[in-house]
Amino acid sequence: MRLTVVGCSGSAPGPASPASCYLVQLGEFSLLLDLGNGAFGALQAVLDPADVDAVYLTHLHADHCLDAAPFMVWHRYSGRSDGRAVPMYAPVGADRRLAAAYDSDGGPIDDVFDVTPIGPGSWTLGPFEVTTARTAHPVECYAVRLTAGGRSLVYTGDTGPSDAVVELARGADLLLAEAAYPDVPGLPGGLHLTGRQAGEQAAAAGVGRLLVTHVPSWVDAAAQLTAARAVFPAAELARPGGVYEV
Template identity: 50%
Template structure:
């Protein structure tokens, strides 16, 4: 199972990265997790527009889903005709949210291009991948994910404040891809985001083997968050960067 960081900037794109987007590949299957601002362009460096097998959206804030509107255009108006509907798994109301973002009627909206499925807490399969979704602490309906393949585990926080559900998702994971939007010591907003120290504490409590900090906004000190995470977690820690590839297994 391979993880490619397509975009990792939090809240808005940075000069070096689009917003959240991650490509997971296993046995020829390609899953895109989140598709935030600017991510569709960067995705094409790693995967053909029509080679994606499914999309998984953690929540419906723009920095995690808004490029689905551009993806609808790319698929709907493809030279040679629209491909078969692409499975899209997201929170309740995903189809309506994306239709409003593109200023189209909610019915049929984008449903002739995307095959929408509503996420709930629990486990399901996408191709060869076993996905466990659990609600996390964010102001809107939001999910973290545990993705398993061939005895290896990738955990993804989505956007969240500290919560036990994330620790459970990350239990013994080979890699925890964890947001670190805030900086420890500054005023944090409860149930919104993690700071570097909290990300490290989560990885340590879960027994994760590797921690990659992501969703760090351009105004946040990445070096400070890395130092805070390393102080709380004894394993390897690094910051995500657009284009990085991680091989699990």
Template identity: 40%
Template sequence: MRLVIVGASGSVPGPASASSCYLVEAEDEHGRTWHVVLDLGSGAAGSLQRYLDPRELDAIAISHAHADHCADLAVMDVYLRYSDPDGPAVVPVHGPFGLAGRIAELRGVDEHSDVLPTIAWQPGVPVRIGPMTLTCAAVEHPIPAYAIRVEGPSERGGDAVLTYSGDTDACEGLEAMAEGADLLLCEASFLERDDQPRGMHLTGARAGQIAQRSGVGRLLLTHIPPWIEPYEAVAEAAGEYSGPLGAAHAGMRVYL
């Protein structure tokens, strides 16, 4: 599997990055490359086109329905519907219950999208997309939200595991999804020094604690908002996690 960071900015698009969007790719036994996007936040649909034609996507997986994680589903509908004179393309969207209505709201219409059919997450029930298997667990956020575990073929042979936190505070669901993962792509929207509410987001320190307890091979912090310097979140995590870590940035590629 390969991970491409399409957008990593937290809460809002930043000057150098769209909001949350992560492209995961893997080849099957026949050599066909499968493409799955984890989240499609504000500004991400444009950036995604640097890496592939969005019509080539096999699925979109949405962690939750806040705009910085799903807003560009509205423009994705337009792209899939009108970009090819031979007709529209269809890309299934896995996400929280009610996402079809959220997409309609973002599009400013009443009817559900026929080019972005939605399938509601069922925690613990695997979703097979080519050579990749996606499993989710509910996490702690003000609206229904999920961490997503992706298992698929490793670039080095065998299997690899990527866990994406979505937006969450520390919770059992995230730790279950992160257990033994090769890579934990984990949000770090807050800093310990700031007086921020609980039950919404992680700090770099709490992300590091989860990575350490879960025994992950590598920690990559993401969803850092433009008003926080990434090195601050990384420094917090380094105080809690003994493995390799860093901060995600747009255009970064990780081979698992």
């Protein structure tokens, strides 16, 4: 299983990275985890959009889904698509949200995306066994575990501290965990993790490695990593364009 970081800036695109988008590949199968704003341009540097086999959206905040709109433009007008609708797995209402993002008339998008609503559960997608869990976030958001060939990757999407996410990540080889909050007093609950909390979730789940991601451009990423390593030493910082073997 190969993970490529297309974009990892938290909450909005930053000067050095698009918002959230991760490419997971096994054999000839290519799956996108999120497609946040700014990500479609960077995606084209690592993969022909015609080779995207499926898209999984953790939730419908702009920094995780909005570049589905330029993907639709490419699919409809580039002349390079094979005309096949791309399977998309996303929370209920994704088709309406993305249709409105593409065009104020909100017309159908089923020529581009074959949208399947998700909730907590498990299914097979290409070579992957997929399992999801609801996260601690104000909108419906689902962390995802991908398992294949005895290896597993878990992506938190956006979450505050969550027992459900810990259970989903139990024993995973790699945890891709958001750490959007600096460690300061008065943070609201049920929204994001600090760097230390990301490390604590990794330690509680007994994962092999932690990849800290979704750090906003106005937050010190090095400090987030240091805080995570204080409780989980096998932590790294996600970098745009980075490739990780799982």
